[in-house]
Amino acid sequence: KMCAAADLQLQVFYSVLDQIYHGKHPLQKSTTDILKETQEAFYGLPYVPNTAWQLRFSHLVGYGAKYYSYLMSRAVASMVWKQCFVKNPFDRAMGERYRKEMLAHGGGKEPILMVEGMLQKHPSDRKS
Numbered sequence: 001k002m003c004a005a006a007d008l009q010l011q012v013f014y015s016v017l018d019q020i021y022h023g024k025h026p027l028q029k030s031t032t033d034i035l036k037e038t039q040e041a042f043y044g045l046p047y048v049p050n051t052a053w054q055l056r057f058s059h060l061v062g063y064g065a066k067y068y069s070y071l072m073s074r075a076v077a078s079m080v081w082k083q084c085f086v087k088n089p090f091d092r093a094m095g096e097r098y099r100k101e102m103l104a105h106g107g108g109k110e111p112i113l114m115v116e117g118m119l120q121k122h123p124s125d126r127k128s
Contacts, residue, residue: 006044008071013043015068017054022065031055076115079123 017038021031029037035054036047054060059067080102084094101117115123 016042018067
């Protein structure tokens with residue numbers, strides 16, 4: 001994917017900003033001042049003066065300190081792909097396991113239990 005590193009950096013920036021906005025209150029600065037500082041620390045492009053795009057970025061409101069879940073979802077999807085589908089994306093047995101372990105519950109099972117069922121182990125950031 002072109003610009004994958006830039007996209008990841010942007011998602012990390014949004015995640016950090018979301019954590020700050022929904023962290024300790026009252027905020028010590030305006031949301032725009034926090035945006036500027038956070039962007040300078042976590043993103044490769046500079047802040048554009050006299051802008052406040054965060055006021056129209058609804059994900060920072062609707063997700064309430066959970067924006068990082070995009071990155072977590074991406075990491076879990078990568079684990080599932082690499083362990084279960086990279087060798088054969090059309091593997092019938094893996095597809096059935098995916099249906100049984102991940103799709104069949106309709107939100108009625110803890111996500112970590114679904115991932116453990118699919119991977120047949122507890123997910124980890126370590127190679128095993």
